[in-house]
Amino acid sequence: MRKLLPLGALLVACVPPFFVDSYYQNMLIMVFLLAIMAGGWNVMGGYTGYISLGHSAFLGVGAYTTGILANAWGVSPFLTAPLGGVAAGVLAALLGLVTARARGTVFIIVTFALLALLGIVAVNWSSLTNGSHGLVLAIPTWDAAYANWPFYYALLGLLALTVLMSWAIRRSRFGIGLLAIRDDEEKAAGLGINTPRHKLLAFVVSSVPIGVAGGIYGYYLSFLDPRAMFTIVASITLVLAALLGGAGTLWGPVIGALLVEPFSQWTNQQFTGPDAGAWRLVLFGGVLLLVVLFLPHGILPEIQKRLKRTPATAPVGKRLDHLPVARPSGPRTFGPALLEVTGLHKGFGGLRVLDGCSFDVKRGSITGLIGPNGSGKTTVFNLVHGLLRADSGTISRPPRLARTYQLTRLFPRLTVRENLLAGARRPEKAMELLEFIGLADYADKLADSLSYGQQKLVELAQVLMLDPDLVLLDEPAGGINPTQIEQMAGLIRQLNSSGTTFLIVEHNMPLVLSLCDEVHVLANGHRIASGTPQEIQRDPLVLDAYLGADFRELHGTNS
Numbered sequence: 247m248r249k250l251l252p253l254g255a256l257l258v259a260c261v262p263p264f265f266v267d268s269y270y271q272n273m274l275i276m277v278f279l280l281a282i283m284a285g286g287w288n289v290m291g292g293y294t295g296y297i298s299l300g301h302s303a304f305l306g307v308g309a310y311t312t313g314i315l316a317n318a319w320g321v322s323p324f325l326t327a328p329l330g331g332v333a334a335g336v337l338a339a340l341l342g343l344v345t346a347r348a349r350g351t352v353f354i355i356v357t358f359a360l361l362a363l364l365g366i367v368a369v370n371w372s373s374l375t376n377g378s379h380g381l382v383l384a385i386p387t388w389d390a391a392y393a394n395w396p397f398y399y400a401l402l403g404l405l406a407l408t409v410l411m412s413w414a415i416r417r418s419r420f421g422i423g424l425l426a427i428r429d430d431e432e433k434a435a436g437l438g439i440n441t442p443r444h445k446l447l448a449f450v451v452s453s454v455p456i457g458v459a460g461g462i463y464g465y466y467l468s469f470l471d472p473r474a475m476f477t478i479v480a481s482i483t484l485v486l487a488a489l490l491g492g493a494g495t496l497w498g499p500v501i502g503a504l505l506v507e508p509f510s511q512w513t514n515q516q517f518t519g520p521d522a523g524a525w526r527l528v529l530f531g532g533v534l535l536l537v538v539l540f541l542p543h544g545i546l547p548e549i550q551k552r553l554k555r556t557p558a559t560a561p562v563g564k565r566l567d568h569l570p571v572a573r574p575s576g577p578r579t580f581g582p583a584l585l586e587v588t589g590l591h592k593g594f595g596g597l598r599v600l601d602g603c604s605f606d607v608k609r610g611s612i613t614g615l616i617g618p619n620g621s622g623k624t625t626v627f628n629l630v631h632g633l634l635r636a637d638s639g640t641i642s643r644p645p646r647l648a649r650t651y652q653l654t655r656l657f658p659r660l661t662v663r664e665n666l667l668a669g670a671r672r673p674e675k676a677m678e679l680l681e682f683i684g685l686a687d688y689a690d691k692l693a694d695s696l697s698y699g700q701q702k703l704v705e706l707a708q709v710l711m712l713d714p715d716l717v718l719l720d721e722p723a724g725g726i727n728p729t730q731i732e733q734m735a736g737l738i739r740q741l742n743s744s745g746t747t748f749l750i751v752e753h754n755m756p757l758v759l760s761l762c763d764e765v766h767v768l769a770n771g772h773r774i775a776s777g778t779p780q781e782i783q784r785d786p787l788v789l790d791a792y793l794g795a796d797f798r799e800l801h802g803t804n805s
């Protein structure tokens with residue numbers, strides 16, 4: 247693709263002088279326009295995963311701002327078109343603030359409502375927009391033989407800038423943050439990504455090229471009709487182009503525009519009369535539905551998948567070289583409490599999950615938190631990590647704290663390296679940690695192509711990128727094989743010897759007993775025992791509430 251790019255660019259640039267037929271020039275101008283709109287939208291809808299149905303509003307805002315200012319100042323609309331981009335950006339920022347908490351369908355509806363609202367404003371604010379009569383712009387003054395050229399090159403240049411912007415974003419930490427939000431917003435926030443700021447910026451960035459394009463397009467038409475400028479058909483068309491080509495890819499929106507625009511022009515010729523708009527809406531909506539159902543990732547990812555069809559196996563797990571580090575013999579001494587939880591109460595509706603839970607984790611220790619299913623261990627993690635708020639009680643936690651999840655939550659569509667970089671932009675540190683967990687060879691593989699055990703290791707490395715003082719591990723051995731459990735234990739010990747404190751929730755008792763310095767046992771929402779592994783496995787309360795008869799028999803423990 248990269249090698250073909252200069253050739254393609256040269257060919258496209260040669261069209262106006264060599265293909266004077268204005269039909270084809272106009273077709274390409276409209277393809278560029280649609281590609282810019284789909285490319286801008288892609289930053290929000292493709293990278294960030296927030297589907298907007300209102301993005302064509304930025305085209306109208308850009309066109310009106312450009313036209314009104316050019317008329318008022320008596321200058322060429324080409325000069326005021328960048329201000330169309332500014333107006334679109336400001337509007338997007340305002341809307342972004344309003345929709346800060348909106349997700350999924352609510353976001354779609356709010357963006358659609360914005361489009362409808364602006365259409366009404368454009369029709370009714372006659373003193374500014376000339377209302378439903380439309381706004382007339384200056385007619386181009388250059389020779390009719392070159393009539394389309396300036397628009398053609400202006401939009402081609404803007405398209406190049408849009409693709410370049412999209413490329414730069416995808417390679418930046420900001421872009422990794424956007425993709426992380428798309429894959430798992432809650433987890434992204436947990437890794438320290440400022441998700442509201444990322445979304446706001448993505449919204450603004452996605453609107454600006456469309457606003458500038460609106461200015462150029464308005465001049466191309468020389469007449470702004472509010473119904474055509476704020477039509478839902480335009481929004482559906484641009485979303486269709488992005489999804490068909492491949493949302494979240496660099497070239498997908500361009501490929502989509504190349505396919506959708508000729509189709510759109512064909513429907514323009516086929517449907518005439520007063521209901522034409524409604525029929526086109528039905529048709530585009532239907533095609534959009536088909537694309538979502540049958541080609542959900544779009545054409546480009548489908549082609550890439552077919553080309554890459556290497557053996558469909560996941561990378562085979564390399565045996566890690568890190569042998570578990572032997573436990574230091576003799577008593578270990580620890581610092582003061584790094585985490586202190588006192589009298590935590592938490593309920594969900596009528597269900598009391600935590601009922602006066604208190605315990606601490608000493609600096610430098612590996613502390614276990616065990617208990618029967620449903621005793622509230624994960625809820626404690628969620629409270630300590632700040633995902634939930636306690637009904638009452640206090641938590642004194644260190645500032646640098648990170649957690650893993652019971653079921654791994656890597657960003658599946660980011661590479662292993664990008665998963666690590668999402669929380670902190672430190673490429674050397676990321677590679678160092680991948681070496682440490684034995685997965686450096688997998689740095690550029692997509693996270694979801696790894697085995698579950700490998701994903702658990704990557705999630706550990708991911709949280710270590712934050713240089714945490716305290717790491718909360720939620721079932722690090724859950725669902726992985728005994729060799730990998732041993733590897734995981736070895737890594738935890740190694741990290742602990744270099745100063746990291748761990749709080750581990752785990753059902754694998756041999757692991758807990760061999761790894762932990764101190765163990766707290768929860769049952770019915772509060773702590774029923776604390777002590778060294780030796781003390782815990784002899785405690786009759788713990789044997790009754792959790793470890794049970796099997797454990798007693800197996801280990802010959804007497805009550």
Ligand SMILES: Nc1ncnc2c1ncn2[C@@H]1O[C@H](COP(=O)(O)OP(=O)(O)OP(=O)(O)O)[C@@H](O)[C@H]1O
Binds near residue numbers: 597625
């Ligand atoms: N967000 C929630 N809304 C309603 N109930 C919840 C919520 N989160 C947890 N619970 C309930 O709270 C109880 C404790 O759940 P929690 O996941 O903390 O237990 P756990 O000790 O971690 O269990 P396990 O060992 O099975 O992971 C369960 O009955 C669970 O169904």
